Amino acid sequence: MSIYEYRPLLIFSVIMAACLGAVAGSFLNCAALRIVRGEPFVKGRSHCPHCGHVLGPMELVPVISWLVQRGRCRACGAKISPRYLIAELVFAFATVLCLLRFDLTALCLRNWVFLGCLFLLTLTDLDAMIIPDGCHIVALLAWLAALPFVGMGRGEIVAHLIAGVALGGGLLLISLAMDKIMGRDTLGGGDIKLLAVVGLYLGPIGALFALVLACVIGLLFHALGRGEGARPFPFGPSIAVAAAAMLLYGAPLVAWYRGLLF
Ligand SMILES: [Zn+2]
Incomplete structure (x- = not known):
């Protein structure tokens, strides 16, 4: 099956790839931060580095949550680095390019x-x-x-x-x-x-x-x-x-x- 067979499939596939890429970008960014800090690779739930507030499901949605909260922690109002947003967007873009280039x-x-x-x-x-x-x-x-x-x-x-x-x-x-x-x-x-x-x-x-x-x-x-x-x-x-x-x-x-x- 090819995503280029008909247009609705192409549009759907690109949207899915962008979402998957944003989630993966978020995961890879967190993994990178943990590796650099010497923490276990996948440990505990995501939390605000300033106040320790554990992120709820809505705060874990890539890109959207950062934009809705205007780059601030919901609990303490501390600034969240734009790095999170950029990492999610960059890998979403890379995922879409990969799909468009190599198809399914x-x-x-x-x-x-x-x-x-x-x-x-x-x-x-x-x-x-x-x-x-x-x-x-x-x-x-x-x-x-x-x-x-x-x-x-x-x-x-x-x-x-x-x-x-x-x-x-x-x-x-x-x-x-x-x-x-x-x-x-x-x-x-x-x-x-x-x-x-x-x-x-x-x-x-x-x-x-x-x-x-x-x-x-x-x-x-x-x-x-x-x-x-x-x-x-x-x-x-x-x-x-x-x-x-x-x-x-x-x-x-x-x-x-x-x-x-x-
Ligand atoms: Zn906080």
């Missing part, structure tokens, strides 16, 4: 899980320069679990495996050499593992484009963030944004480049 397929579900992992590690890396191993593990398991359903040929599977190993292993060697030369840590271990997973999902050409794009985005962020204190900008978010862009819209670019080669 196993590939859509697999790539949505990958986008969730990228989103979570972007938040934790921005907050505390942490890339949880759980993100790589979940992405890897989703890739493996979806293999029988996504119609990849044996050659393609091997190419993607090699891309993962080569990108992760290659960058590990480069970063070890750079560490020796520069006398400090250059690329984090989390970044290297992330790039291995990106290679697995995007294949050799897609992953190389993602790497170049990640460097461009990283340099842009670096240029924009200069002067605001000496905190180095983590590389993980740049890799995540580049990988998501290539996952969703990279196919024409990869096809064009293949055409140049063969």
